[in-house]
Amino acid sequence: RRFVFGAAVLVHVSETAHGGEGVKAEPSMKLNSKSWHLQNECYVCSKHNPCLIYLCVFVCLQFVQLRSSRSQTKNFAKAVVNTADTIYLEQLNTRIVLVSMETWSTKNLMPVVEDPLITLQNFMKYRKDNIREQSDVVHLFSGRTFHSSRSGTAYTGGVCSPTKGAFSSFFHLLLTGDCRCPDAWLGCIMEDTGFYLPRKFSRCSVDEYIQFLLQGGGSCLFNKPNKLLDPPECGNGFVELGEECDCGACCKKCTLTHDAMCSNGLCCRSCKLRGAVCREAVNDCDIPETCTGDSSQCPHNVHKLDGYMCDTNQGRCYGGRCRTRDGQCRALWGYNSADRFCYEKLNAEGTEKGNCGPGPEGQGWLQCNKPDVLCGFLFCANVTMKPKFGDLQGEVTSFTLYHQNKYLDCRGGHALLEDGSDLGYVEDGTPCGPNMMCLEKRCLPVAAFNLSVCQGSNFAHICSDHGTCSNEVKCICDRDYTGKDCSVFDPIPEPTVQTGPEKKGPVLLSVLHVSLFLSASHIPLIVPSSLEPFSVKSNL
Structure with a gap:
């Protein structure tokens, strides 16, 4: 790949040096006239404006290729991120914010080998064990040619995952790239092979990104960085x-x-703070955020605690998404789940057509125990020729059963991601019986998940029956209730309508004052926790 230098967006870099002395960050790159609007207009990480908090690592070989110059390495990182930021902002309405940079100047701190997937796995382990800075993704610049036709390697959907939020080589964020590109000459960004300066996402890549956000897959992107490491x-x-x-x-x-209480943010209007819903829920497992009344910024993005019922009690919330077999089949193959009898009959046999995973050392297939049949191979009523995500391994299986005077189609397939995970099995968190959920192809009681409990909650009553328990194990209270456990009834009075002669004076400010007082008194503040990646809320 080659990159355009001098891209006009403001990026901040700070550097941690290994094997050499640290270098202070240089002044931020200046904006040119084409991007002056980025400085004059506020871009707030919010419901409609995702921000990707980005960290990059340069290995020793890449450092040498940049003439062993820290300033040149730093400028290279800025140019790469600036180029990506411009493209992502224009086409995905998403900002990329570079918050840290690490350079290995004398030796690599992890093995960088010819197999890109092994290098990616090594990088994820290095990230988990050594990188403490807050980031949504980390990017490894290797400086070498891998034994692969692809221009980059990443885990699909890993942007808000603490174990998969890394990629190597170039801008491979979270889309499958399985899409026809309208520009045959320059190519598209998500294509598997390299083209000279691709500048466009295909329409289906944009649609996949929007769908990813709508399904709660990137909630981390709506939280701004806690701090920048530059002055x-x-x-x-x-x-x-x-x-x-x-x-x-x-x-x-x-x-x-003068007299301004705030300047920008979803909770700021006409320079005054306001109490209002600033981030709507995007699915059954999400929680709407409400302005606190004492801040211009929308509170930290949270979702329901794992285990909540969703989709009219057909599914369970797990990781901010509603898990059902129907939903998984539609997302992967475009059709609903097959009849329950397909699971009971085929997954119990332990063959290629139905099983609970590969056998020891990849030989044969494991039979599902009778209680676990709904957590094994995923059967759908119909399937497309290939899955929407992952690579099809083998052929699509199709089997027809005759049961209770009707024919049942039982179809499925193995859809493998680059990390080896198989989307062709029922997802963890999917219901498999009353108060039962799937976990690693087993059907377990919800109690076995050791889910946390909010204050004022037990199995039958959550947050005193007047609130929702979030993934941060905090009660988000319903209107008119407050307290850590939502047990205090403190109704917000409705605004009174004035009668009689109209009074002169700043009526709007008086109403605002009442609204702010009530908002600050009755709506709990959600305190952001440290952002160990991830996850995204809301549509673009």
Whole structure:
């Protein structure tokens, strides 16, 4: 790949050096006239504006190829991220924020081998054990040619996963790339093979990204970085130490103008704070966020705790998504799940047509125990020629059963991701019986998942029956209830309608004052936890 230098977006870099002395970050790259709007207009990580918090690592060989120059390596990283940021902003309405950079100047701190998948696995282990900076994804610049026709390697859907949020080589974020590209000359970004300066996502890649967000797969992208590692700088789009604001009509030189309470953010309107829902729920397992009344920013993005019922009690929430066999079949193959009898009959046999996974050392297939048949191979009523995600291994299996005077189609296939996981089996968290959920191809009681419990909750009553328990194990209270366990009834009075002669004066400000007071008193503040990746809420 080659990159365009001088791309015009503001990016911040700080560097940790291994095997050499540290280098202070250089001043941020200047914006040219084409991107001046990025500085004048506020872009807030929010419901409609995802932000990808990005960290990059340069291995020793790549450092040498850049003339062993820290400043040149740093400028290269800025140029790469600036180019990607421009493309992602224009086509996906997503910003890429570079918060840290690590350079291995004398030796590699992990094995970098010819097999890109093994290198990716090594990189994930290195990230887990050694990288502490907050980031949504990390990017390894290897400087070498791998034994693969692909220009990059990444785990599909890994952007908000602590174990899969890494990629190597180039901008391979979270889409499958299985899509016809409209530009045969330049190619498209998600194609498997390299083209000279591709600048476009195909329409289906954009649609997959939007669907990924709508299904709750990238909630981390709606949280802004806790801090930047560069020294604070006015005008970089982030409110940092010593600043009251950074952009917006109510902000001048990072100080709020006279009588302004805020300058930008989903919870700021006309320079005043407001109490309102600032981030709607995107699915049954999501929780809407409400302005606290004392901040211009929407609270931290959360979803329901694992185990909640969803989809009219047909599914269970797990990892912020509603898990059902019907939903998994539709997402993977485009059709609903097959009849229950397909699972009971075929998964109990332990053959290629139905099983609970490969046998020891990959030989043969495991029979499902009778209680586990709904957690084994995924059967759908029909399937497409190939899965929407992953690579089809072998052929699509199709079997017809005659049961209770009707013919049942039982179809499925093995859809493998690059990390070896097989989407052709029922997902963890999928219901498999009353108060039962699948886990690693076994049907277990919900109690076996050791799910956390919010204050004021037990098996029958959650958050005193007046709230929702979030994945941060905090109660999000319903309207008119407050307290850590939502047990305090404290109704918010409805606004009164004035009668009699119209009074002069700042009526709007009075109403705002009441709204702010009530909002701050009755809506709990969700305190952000450290962002160990991941996950995304809302449509673009």
